[in-house]
Amino acid sequence: MDAVLFDMFGVVAMDQSPTVREAMVEYSGHGHDAFWAAYWAPRKDYDRGDLDGPAYWQAVGGLLGTAFSPDRVERLLSLDLESWSRLNEESVELVSELADARVPLGLLSNIPPELAARFEERHARLLELFPVLGLSCRIGHAKPEADAYRWCLERMGAAGEVLFVDDNRSNVEAARALGLRGHVFTSVPELRRALGRP
Structure with a gap:
């Protein structure tokens, strides 16, 4: 090699912390399957830098039919970062x-x-x-x-x-x-x- x-x-x-994954779903107020389908749908655009964190979470919320408030976006962004940090x-x-x-x-x-x-x-x-x-x-x-x-x-x-x-x-x-x-x-x-x- x-x-x-x-x-x-x-x-x-x-990989993502299972504990924090559960906390994200609970905080979102949506069901597990619906949340993760919405989470992953715009993720490639987020990973590529086409979206920043707030825009990404607004996109997730839009797919869930929810307009996340700035405070909720901030909390979801914080949980997401925590879930990937180990x-x-x-x-x-x-x-x-x-x-x-x-x-x-x-x-x-x-x-x-x-x-x-x-x-x-x-x-x-x-x-x-x-x-x-x-x-x-x-x-x-x-x-x-x-x-x-x-x-x-x-x-x-x-x-x-x-x-x-x-x-x-x-x-x-x-x-x-x-x-x-x-x-x-x-x-x-x-x-x-x-x-x-x-």
């Missing part, structure tokens, strides 16, 4: 090992503006491990769009084989279509085996 391009959430950081320390340890071994690293994350700012504030040392940071809201492309991968590859300058690691199979398949190797992340031990780093 000449270089590794990582996904953030579900790999280096944890690191996978086992993954961070592996990334640190790769960085110490001078393996070229990149991060390609679908991440909205407010969450990117939070990670820069709270997890700067983690982000510094990645010389190439492909944050969707900053590069204007979100996975599985081909230009999201190309943006990272151009800046990584890897002359050989690049492994893309993501917990979302469709994102991995999109990377493979561009000639990258792909690994669907399920656990750090399994990823270590794929990297030959027991």
